[in-house]
Amino acid sequence: MVRSPATVDVFNAIADAHRREILDVLVGGEMPVGAIVDELAISQPQVSKHLRVLSQVGLVHCRALGRHRLYRLNPTCLRPLQEWVAKYEHMLNARLDRLDDYLTELQRQEGTGSNEQQGAP
Amino acid sequence: MVRSPATVDVFNAIADAHRREILDVLVGGEMPVGAIVDELAISQPQVSKHLRVLSQVGLVHCRALGRHRLYRLNPTCLRPLQEWVAKYEHMLNARLDRLDDYLTELQRQEGTGSNEQQGAP
DNA sequence: ATGACATATTCCCTGTTGGACATATGATGG
DNA sequence: CCATCATATGTCCAACAGGGAATATGTCAT
Numbered sequence: 448m449v450r451s452p453a454t455v456d457v458f459n460a461i462a463d464a465h466r467r468e469i470l471d472v473l474v475g476g477e478m479p480v481g482a483i484v485d486e487l488a489i490s491q492p493q494v495s496k497h498l499r500v501l502s503q504v505g506l507v508h509c510r511a512l513g514r515h516r517l518y519r520l521n522p523t524c525l526r527p528l529q530e531w532v533a534k535y536e537h538m539l540n541a542r543l544d545r546l547d548d549y550l551t552e553l554q555r556q557e558g559t560g561s562n563e564q565q566g567a568p
Numbered sequence: 569m570v571r572s573p574a575t576v577d578v579f580n581a582i583a584d585a586h587r588r589e590i591l592d593v594l595v596g597g598e599m600p601v602g603a604i605v606d607e608l609a610i611s612q613p614q615v616s617k618h619l620r621v622l623s624q625v626g627l628v629h630c631r632a633l634g635r636h637r638l639y640r641l642n643p644t645c646l647r648p649l650q651e652w653v654a655k656y657e658h659m660l661n662a663r664l665d666r667l668d669d670y671l672t673e674l675q676r677q678e679g680t681g682s683n684e685q686q687g688a689p
Numbered sequence: 690a691t692g693a694c695a696t697a698t699t700c701c702c703t704g705t706t707g708g709a710c711a712t713a714t715g716a717t718g719g
Numbered sequence: 720c721c722a723t724c725a726t727a728t729g730t731c732c733a734a735c736a737g738g739g740a741a742t743a744t745g746t747c748a749t
Contacts, residue, residue, distance in 0.1 A: 462583035463707080467652065474655065480726060493708065495727055514716040514725045522656040529653050529660065531588065534595065536650060538643040584737080601696060614738065616697055635695045635746040 457528050460504040465489055466497050470520065473507060477519035578649050581625040586610055587618045591641065594628060598640035 461467055465487070472478070472486050480498065484491045498518055501507045505524040510517045582588055586608070593599070593607050601619065605612045619639055622628040626645040631638045 456583075456585075458585075458588070459583045461652075462577075462580045464577075464579075465707085467579070471655070474659075481724095490709075491726070492710080492728080496707080499727080511716095516726065520656070520659065522659040525653060525656050525660060529657060531582075532646060532650050532653055534592070535641070535643040535646050538595075538641065539646060539650065586737090611739075612696070613698080613740085617737080620697080632746095637696065 455504065457504050457506065457524055458531075460500055460506060461528065463497070463500075465493070466501060469494065469497055469501065470506065473518060473520045477510070477517045479512075479515040479517055481515075483518070576624065578625050578627065578645055579652075581621055581627055582649065584618070584621075586614070587622060590615065590618055590622065591627065594639060594641045598631070598638045600633075600636040600638055602636075604639070 461470070468487055468489075469483055472483050480491065480494055483489075483498075484494050487494070489497075498507060498509075502509055502518075505521055507518045508521045510519070582591070589608055589610075590604055593604050601612065601615055604610075604619075605615050608615070610618075619628060619630075623630060623639075626642055628639050629642050631640070
């Protein structure tokens, strides 16, 4: 209910792998839809829809050129994301408690992740 | 079909605002579920569910202490996200193609008169 | 053992999502 | 004006997410 329409929020926009791929392709520079379709082998309607979402969020800009639509990145809109991640970066870069790291690896060995929370030590 | 269950991928995990809030709260340090519930005013079952997702993705670790479960951040798992954003950071910080930037500003029709980004071709 | 507390899990429901497919829009060239 | 290219949009569908409420699990205190 409270869930935002996702086409309005950068975090949701980049939650989709295809959308991320499209953005990654667009790093190469402005290009028409066809080029993206060709690079990614996603159906053209899908690419258009994803571009629409990205556009609504503001992550890409569109420019008409003849019958082509040239899309290009507008990385500015990644700022909120960047800032959010930045809050954690200092924890990322600083070495954590070695024990913590060790426990992390231990827990990872469970693999299936069916139940991360184990009983009391 | 190809769509991953979303509870498996960091990008999806942080797509949810509530999940982000929980992480943000956990920046304050290890704490039990009740504290999170209290801070965020999300229902306890919901918090537990979100914690489960975060746990599966690896973003949080859990430790049992008596009848409490102490959760704490594991920012390491934000690396993929950080790296992905990093690809765009240089575009964010560096001046873009002066023309692109110029056009962007034009399209935005911003009248703030900020001068800082000059193309200077 | 019993009851109180802290947390996890289950069931149900509704809204949204992304994909496939077909079709509409819009521009271009003859 | 018509055919064609490039892209957008609409419809239908299966899957899933997240919320609420009730309930199960597990732990402590007495």
